[in-house]
Amino acid sequence: xxxxxxxxxxxxxxxxxxxxxxxxxxxxxxxxxxxxxxxxxxxxxxxxxxxxxxxxxxxxxxxxxxxxxxxxxxxxxxxxxxxxxxxxxxxxxxxxxxxxxxxxxxxxxxxxxxxxxxxxxxxxxxxxxxxxxxxxxxxxxxxxxxxxxxxxxxxxxxxxxxxxxxxxxxxxxxxxxxxxxxxxxxxxxxxxxxxxxxxxxxxxxxxxxxxxxxxxxxxxxxxxxxxxxxxxxxxxxxxxxxxxxxxxxxxxxxxxxxxxxxxxxxxxxxxxxxxxxxxxxxxxxxxxxxxxxxxxxxxxxxxxxxxxxxxxxxxxxxxxxxxxxxxxxxxxxxxxxxxxxxxxxxxxxxxxxxxxxxx
Amino acid sequence: xxxxxxxxxxxxxxxxxxxxxxxxxxxxxxxxxxxxxxxxxxxxxxxxxxxxxxxxxxxxxxxxxxxxxxxxxxxxxxxxxxxxxxxxxxxxxxxxxxxxxxxxxxxxxxxxxxxxxxxxxxxxxxxxxxxxxxxxxxxxxxxxxxxxxxxxxxxxxxxxxxxxxxxxxxxxxxxxxxxxxxxxxxxxxxxxxxxxxxxxxxxxxxxxxxxxxxxxxxxxxxxxxxxxxxxxxxxxxxxxxxxxxxxxxxxxxxxxxxxxxxxxxxxxxxxxxxxxxxxxxxxxxxxxxxxxxxxxxxxxxxxxxxxxxxxxxxxxxxxxxxxxxxxxxxxxxxxxxxxx
Numbered sequence: 001x002x003x004x005x006x007x008x009x010x011x012x013x014x015x016x017x018x019x020x021x022x023x024x025x026x027x028x029x030x031x032x033x034x035x036x037x038x039x040x041x042x043x044x045x046x047x048x049x050x051x052x053x054x055x056x057x058x059x060x061x062x063x064x065x066x067x068x069x070x071x072x073x074x075x076x077x078x079x080x081x082x083x084x085x086x087x088x089x090x091x092x093x094x095x096x097x098x099x100x101x102x103x104x105x106x107x108x109x110x111x112x113x114x115x116x117x118x119x120x121x122x123x124x125x126x127x128x129x130x131x132x133x134x135x136x137x138x139x140x141x142x143x144x145x146x147x148x149x150x151x152x153x154x155x156x157x158x159x160x161x162x163x164x165x166x167x168x169x170x171x172x173x174x175x176x177x178x179x180x181x182x183x184x185x186x187x188x189x190x191x192x193x194x195x196x197x198x199x200x201x202x203x204x205x206x207x208x209x210x211x212x213x214x215x216x217x218x219x220x221x222x223x224x225x226x227x228x229x230x231x232x233x234x235x236x237x238x239x240x241x242x243x244x245x246x247x248x249x250x251x252x253x254x255x256x257x258x259x260x261x262x263x264x265x266x267x268x269x270x271x272x273x274x275x276x277x278x279x280x281x282x283x284x285x286x287x288x289x290x291x292x293x294x295x296x297x298x299x300x301x302x303x304x305x306x307x308x309x310x311x312x313x314x315x316x317x318x319x320x321x322x323x324x325x326x327x328x329x330x331x332x333x334x335x336x337x338x339x340x341x342x343x344x345x346x347x348x349x350x351x352x353x354x355x356x357x358x359x
Numbered sequence: 360x361x362x363x364x365x366x367x368x369x370x371x372x373x374x375x376x377x378x379x380x381x382x383x384x385x386x387x388x389x390x391x392x393x394x395x396x397x398x399x400x401x402x403x404x405x406x407x408x409x410x411x412x413x414x415x416x417x418x419x420x421x422x423x424x425x426x427x428x429x430x431x432x433x434x435x436x437x438x439x440x441x442x443x444x445x446x447x448x449x450x451x452x453x454x455x456x457x458x459x460x461x462x463x464x465x466x467x468x469x470x471x472x473x474x475x476x477x478x479x480x481x482x483x484x485x486x487x488x489x490x491x492x493x494x495x496x497x498x499x500x501x502x503x504x505x506x507x508x509x510x511x512x513x514x515x516x517x518x519x520x521x522x523x524x525x526x527x528x529x530x531x532x533x534x535x536x537x538x539x540x541x542x543x544x545x546x547x548x549x550x551x552x553x554x555x556x557x558x559x560x561x562x563x564x565x566x567x568x569x570x571x572x573x574x575x576x577x578x579x580x581x582x583x584x585x586x587x588x589x590x591x592x593x594x595x596x597x598x599x600x601x602x603x604x605x606x607x608x609x610x611x612x613x614x615x616x617x618x619x620x621x622x623x624x625x626x627x628x629x630x631x632x633x634x635x636x637x638x639x640x641x642x643x644x645x646x647x648x649x650x651x652x653x654x655x656x657x658x659x660x661x662x663x664x665x666x667x668x669x670x671x672x673x674x675x676x677x678x679x680x681x682x683x684x685x686x687x688x689x690x691x692x693x694x695x696x697x698x699x
Binding site: 143160188190191216217219220244254255258260261263269273274276 | 634
């Protein structure tokens, strides 16, 4: 399939009073036309900043895109001027944000907010725009669309507001829809409705979707390809089936293990990822995951691995081959030798550290 | 659930909630305020908690699960119903007597950023309950106790002089746990203690809560919206919808054999982190939204969204009753003469 978006070595930093925050540290990936790519990571992993940088929605200052290229349909988005970019944003690349309450304007009617983009980008007059808005709202499943056009955001429930956001995003038939944690603020039953809706619309309209989330469960049901981010780096990228069956980065493995699952027997104990996410103020020189990693070897603390191919359409950034580790762990017997050793070491280190600090 | 009212002795319940109702008034008018209605946040909830167990309370936002937790602890004074804790009727006591009871029942809050005073050091946050209840001996002894508590929850005891902003979300939640444990409670209401945390940190806090329960024989009311987490930590689970309990059963029974259509839909909506399974699953997608608790539908409160709704559901409210082995359901589908 044709490449729609190509991101090359994108680097975004924030210049704050405390120093430089290394939010995105040179990420490269592509999105094909009509494809769904999920970007998974925790807060602070750079997943949101990474995609906001694509359409230059980074508050600047303090933020700055310091390096990289973003090729969208033959144009480098980072080299366009504001005017040219405005014709792409909301038109050919649309975005849905996490919190539908704060991203809708509370003093404008829903109708006005949807028609604004239509009048601006598609040169429609008021009547045409209104008719199209009704159609869009019906498409995303808002009952009584015509009557609700003149309602204000506070008159809608959370799930309905997110539908309005999606209707706004789709208003100009975008080629690429960026969804930044669109279901995180919603309940599971509403989440199921929204995921279902986006999947259906994607098929009908043939657009590509970048779906940003921290929930590996949602990703499994909708994405074709998954990118895992940690500390501003892409640490693993793979087709969806392979990633879940055969994760090759310890962080991905850790994420999969730490969530309780409904489909298998109840685990006796969850296996958390120990430690805390790294401080982004320090320029990374070694593998950022090494301090929390069960498989870390000496090399991990000296050099940051780059993405290497570990299988067909599967890349990971890790010095160690973890392909023997199991995702579903019922007891310690399912852990590899290296992991067990590291767990013991960690326990010893913690106790001796506490004694040391006590002295 | 049972007719025992002998409090915490033997096999009796530690907490008994009966017909608990919490209505918040809606008033109109500026000077002459008059009540024009009520938000029925909790509308007749009955369950018991036994010593050492964890009861999971799940439901979607706005279903009244947090309000139930707070009404049990008398942080809100219930409109109606009874809460018996360690043999005492909490809704009838107040003032000093109630404050004394709070020693044995504590709460862990959802948002570790909002629930710690940013101007207090960790040491004073954790020792405050000790001072309030006049326990823990001298200042020095209290300090020692605080350090012990921090160690128990997996924090370095030498953090006592630091402020909350110096900690990450997971560490703050540990401080919240230490504060709840300070007065040696027997019952803790955990109100979505992990939903504000990152995925990799959530498991750390769940493991901590489980360890503490085993060590200190705590009883938890674990409020959450995440069904997979609730299954992991709970012994029994109650599913709430619009101020009422729809279903209550033993953990494995509930997940293997969900009876209420709402529970079935809720379970089918939980995404499973496995693309192979996910592609084959059939979801029950509920139509529409939860109705307003100010104006709940007549009959069964789920009748507006239920995929298996019958005529009787729109007329009469189903009774919440035992269908064998402590599996409680409120649904007309399982009533004789109404099977759909």
